[in-house]
């Protein structure tokens with residue numbers, strides 16, 4: 555694929571943001587609105603209104619002849635939607651773009667936000683991959699993070715997911731939480747495996763400014779685990795999950811063979827994707843665009859025609875994005891592709907910048923690919939990427 559084709563390729567992936575949560579978790583800075591513990595799609599006028607506007611945004615896109623291959627409902631908490639609301643959004647996507655018969659349709663769901671009727675309804679609407687926001691298996695940690703669910707909610711929800719038999723079931727866990735010990739982390743990993751998912755995502759906590767955690771804690775200070783402990787947590791996850799037959803296919807993601815997330819691979823391979831909804835990012839015709847993060851502004855933007863007014867990403871940034879995202883994958887980045895798209899002098903330049911890390915064993919060049927080693931290269935990916943950013 556040359557640069558021109560790259561820029562003009564038609565997205566076959568769509569991200570849809572559902573920005574509602576029962577409460578705001580103390581570490582979260584996502585664009586969401588809090589609806590309280592009692593409201594959900596069936597009862598909340600706010601959610602109904604949002605679905606209206608969201609569908610209006612999608613419906614403003616020109617009809618496309620190449621159907622979507624992946625759709626991802628993220629949030630927020632998409633499992634606060636009623637089945638009818640979800641069906642309506644899917645029908646709008648179908649009408650504009652078409653949906654491939656072998657689509658991967660993912661939905662983020664949180665424990666305690668759905669019952670058997672909802673999960674059956676979501677599956678009936680076409681969802682074939684549930685991404686389950688567990689985060690931790692210790693009551694005290696869930697409370698400390700301001701999560702709206704308990705450990706018993708996790709087990710009850712997992713039973714419902716297994717009952718409807720979806721082909722793909724992913725669990726999210728967070729490491730580096732305040733008061734989290736290595737023993738707790740080991741317990742969470744083992745309990746997650748026990749729930750028989752096909753995929754596990756591991757996130758290391760980042761303290762974001764403007765969040766409750768940002769006010770309570772200083773990165774590196776107690777009760778947050780030390781950097782040394784979080785590195786041990788990363789190594790422990792790698793050891794336990796690969797020991798349970800999960801492939802460490804991306805810096806933060808593990809999958810049983812044949813169960814990688816196709817949608818997220820679109821991002822890591824720096825391919826085009828649509829984004830719909832408040833705060834959602836898209837990458838279409840070479841333009842990266844983030845929608846307004848506040849409800850009123852998002853509604854006004856859709857009302858005014860949902861215009862994407864930004865520049866096409868310049869080739870130097872496309873190269874950095876390709877490296878930054880592609881090096882997250884265990885298989886790495888194709889040097890042939892780099893040569894083809896950006897020229898052989900760029901390939902040489904990259905190899906020169908990475909030489910010290912190749913010598914150190916963090917980066918490997920083999921079979922025409924450039925990749926980080928697991929776990930060392932992954933652990934020091936920030937250092938490697940920082941020098942690419944600085945020198946390219």
Ligand code: SF4
Nearest residue numbers: 575578579582629630
């Ligand atoms: S459930 Fe997810 S999106 Fe919602 S507040 Fe918590 S972390 Fe943020």
